[in-house]
Amino acid sequence: MISTSFFCLKCYGQVSPAEKKATKAFQEYFDLQRETLFLHLNKSTYVTGEEIWFKAYIYNKREKLPFEETTNLYVGLYDSIGRQLTKKIFRASKGYADGHIELDSTLNSGNYYIKASTNWMRNFKDDGAYVQNIKIYQQGESISPRISGKSDYDLQFLPEGGRLISGIKNNIGVKCVDIDGYGAKFIKGIVKDSENKLVNIIEPTASGMTSFVLEPKNGLTYSAEITFENGSVKTFPLPLSTDEGYNVNLVDRDSTNLQLTFGRGSTTKLEKAQEDLILWVSKDGLVKKLDIQFAKGEDYSLVTIDKESLFKGMNVLTLLDQHGRPILERLYFNHKTVSSGTIEISDAEILKDSIAITLKGKFDKSKHIQLSISVLPKATMAYDHDQNILSTFLLSPYLKGHIENPSYYFKEVTKSKIKELDVLLLTQGWSKYDWEELYGGPIQIEFPFERGIELFGKIQSEIKSGDKLMVYPFEDFQGSAIALHADSTEFSIKGLFPTKGQAIRLSILDDRGSIKKPKMYLSARSNMVTDRLANIPGEVRPNNWADNNVGTSQPINLFQDDEPVELDEVTVSAEKNKRRFTTPFVFENKLTKVTDKTAKMYPGVLDLLRNNGFSVIISYEPKFDRVQIKSLRNRKYPVIYIDDVRLMDLDRLLYDYPLSRLDSYYISRSGDGESGAAGGVIRIYTKESDQLEDTSAAKTPKDRILVYNTPLGFESVKSYYSPKYGTSGNTFQNFGVVHWVSSMSLRGNESKTFKVPKTDAQGITLFIEGMGKNGTLISTTLTIP
Known part of the structure; x- marks a missing residue:
């Protein structure tokens, strides 16, 4: 086996035709800057009579900074089948925008979507628009708890690198989903060959995604016997193995090094013994390269990479042949170089009719962060967003298809959660980049960049x-x-x-x-x-409703029923005032x-x-x-x-x-x-x-x-005001809003105090998202008992 190291962009020696071809394609395809959007909505479940309040964050992925040039932001409301119901223009400045959308009282209960986009995004197949599922209920309508425990399951077996190669070791990702397509847990799994011999054991995880190693032999087939939570046992066939092609096994060895082992089938070893391969590591048009070579007669080529030399966050690792054609792809998220600050509650003082909350930043003094804060009752069931600002900017733009609850991987990050994320990336296979489109030449601009x-x-x-x-x-x-x-x-x-x-x-x-x-x-x-x-994303599963013990159906009576007040008739007269100048240019x-x-x-x-x-x-x-x-x-x-x-x-x-x-x-x-x-x-x-x-x-x-x-x-920006909620009872605890802060600025370790109304809520939770001028991203949840 060959062991080498990868530290920086290769800039020495002769450049192969494959490198020239791929480099030219990447330069042309990623030459134009692109926006990525995130909307922090104050809730995910609304009642007619409320308004959707939001903060928009606009991000330049390549530069890892706010996309300050954007001014025209379109935000629309769409029904359950994707039809546009309304769309408004909001003015963005320096990478941020504030806004709200009124909910028409005639809206039927059901699933809806909020989409944020710009005109410039329409030039790109992968446009970077933000789509979020929300639920809307009619005032007075009854709501039932979530029914869980689906009885049917499906398993997918996804070899790392895309092929199951005979005669060499293969890492195989496992993805278990229920009948609705959500991740489902299983109890145990065993792998057997066609001679009924036990080959390996599949270790279960809570997310339903895991992996195991298999070295398939020619002439044998393989299957997995899975035991589910409901006691049922099902057998699933594994993909058939082949003698042709390449595979890869990525191992996150330690905090410093990443190990990649490339394997090849016996036919490929004979026919392409001296083939020159390139490991193409890319992110948003930025590229680092490394030659991959197999020693004569060897099945494997091992590469050790220093994580410091990789890109921050997502890395797309593509193996290219001597003609620049992609052979296989693997995604890797580099946590080592992702830095973000934290925020804590330093004080919460109960006043006569409000609560004064003091937040303290815990990040570098040079960092200046803009925050938005949704303040909800601690028992809320109305905040089930599957995305946060970290998953939206660092993960979702690189993955194909809908990912269930991507924000999970960025909440209270642990070694176990890092491993879960890597299994997710293994099962995702190819990135969102389309190599045929990359080699198709420069992107043609049809939609101009708007300013006003x-x-x-x-x-x-x-x-x-x-x-x-x-x-x-x-x-x-x-x-x-x-x-x-x-x-x-x-x-x-x-x-x-x-x-x-x-x-x-x-x-x-x-x-x-x-x-x-x-x-x-x-x-x-x-x-x-x-x-x-x-492409309508999957419905967000309200994963905390069952934990709140909703019990039987309950009506959503969120607002106070006030008796109408009869006003005395008043006659108003006024003298006509002489003209007064209100020019903004001269006092x-x-x-x-x-x-x-x-x-x-x-x-x-x-x-x-x-x-x-x-x-x-x-x-x-x-x-x-x-x-x-x-x-x-x-x-x-x-x-x-x-x-x-x-x-x-x-x-x-x-x-x-x-x-x-x-x-x-x-x-x-x-x-x-x-x-x-x-x-x-x-x-x-x-x-x-x-x-x-x-x-x-x-x-x-x-x-x-x-x-x-x-x-x-452009829509006028107005200060948040709270509807006249009935603040007693379970309805407000589960679906009401305490407060919304669209913009708070924190620098370094400074503190800021803001007030929220005092309600009957048994504790409150702060859902905080933020972005700094230097690109620092923050997503956190804080609770006051």
Whole structure:
């Protein structure tokens, strides 16, 4: 046998054609960055009348950091057969997003799914979208305990490496499931050959997954006799063995080393005695390589790998032949290099009507973690998520098909649980990577990476030379003045973040300063589409319901039944208030009001600017006059706004603009640190029509401004509020919510205190998920008696 060591990416010697082919394919396939999503839902079981509260975490697997570029997050609710019921856009920032979804009272009881995705994900076959099963019940409906003890079972025998090879040792994974496809425990198992000789014993585990070693002989077949918990005994045939091909046996020797033993069949040993093989170790496009060689006449080749040289978390180990074709694959999860912090409850003080809970971080001081916390009664049966942030980002993206309760492998990790995870990876066989797709060339981009939504318009009003379209400011948009041309009536503004129903105001401003209401077609655009779940994950089994002794059926009466309160009729009257400026750019007390006296002193806006430290030069030209304004201090151009919309081209706009049209103004000769404002900042605010002296010619704001309430926009983020639960009795203990914290920031070993309402719950549990700026992931459950 040949023993070697593997420490780093091979970068010496001649590169084989197989390596070149595989390297090129990986570079092209993984060239584009990809998002992976996790939603921390405050519960998994809801009652109509509640809302689903969530925190979204967006992760860059390759960089192991938050995916900060994502802004448009789509979250939808789907029924039990995958039909979309509703979908909303939530704004993400720096890798995080907060949100909630109201549950329609007309929803029937049953299984539903929450899906989170982005437009960019649609470019990839393995899109990284997050899907989570939830249950919804009608208020007042009865719920029954889970019925367990299924009487039918199935066993799968999965040789490590994919083939059962005659004449050499094979490690065989065993997977036992019940009639619903869930893992099931068996009592004992024995392996016999076709001559009825005992060959090996299969040791049972609680998960129903285990492994055993078999060295099959030519001419014999093998079977396993399994005894189940219900006393039944069944016999299952093992796969037939072959003389061709390769297998692998991975042994996690100790905390430092990993051992791989590659075996080959007798026919392969003769026909491909000198075949050069490559061990291709990869993760998210990152690759390390090692030559695998068999000594002449040997059945095995042994490789010892230092775990420090492997990737953090998942490693996909693929054996390639001399043509770059994959022969076998084995997944290995490297716990040694996965680091995460922990959190503990340092104090819980009971106050008059609340409980003050103090959390303390126990991780490196440089780590800055964002947390979300679901606070539920200790006896809750409403939190049965099969995924947590660790399993979602570190495990599930690499496995094919549905994995039962993947979060189990990251809760209170022990040596026994590490072994269970390795058996899971053994039975999974090939990773989610499709080698045919890898060798298919670069991924074609069909769906762009989104940043906000687009406002598209087509003006139907008559356009004159010098007209500008004024788009007034709203949240995260400072406004815009778009030059119009008679031969180009369409316009588009991208990168907007309006909330749903946001009023967007638009006017046309001519070169004389007059404002009029435009006639136009407007549309808000994004890439949100109605879809259907293609691959519905298995229903999450509520594994703690039986432990809570639900007993017989009980009705879910979660909310208080209050008598309606009759209100006295109230008549309200109020004086019409004068206009007050609420611009986010200038405090109102810094605005200078334009009085009659000011208007007489400085008839035009340009006269006012000349008196406030600016030079004004007017160039008289045949078609129209041009205005040039510069700071006397440094001869640089100021930034000028009208009603918070920046003017990009003055021309005649301010040439004879009367000061009497202004309500107020703000002038900063220093520029207030604004980008490009070395020559200063000038903000001009015009009067409303009812403030103008010539009321006969005055137009109402409705006549001057087009208001477009966008039907497409981002959902507003609101603070959590709790429904009016009836907090006494088993229903609240089992299905109610104490509190939800969407965002808490912890750095290093600092402490943070938050309050939750005091209820009749006999103890409370905190379900915590989190992600740090440096990619640290946290998932933990804490209980207060």
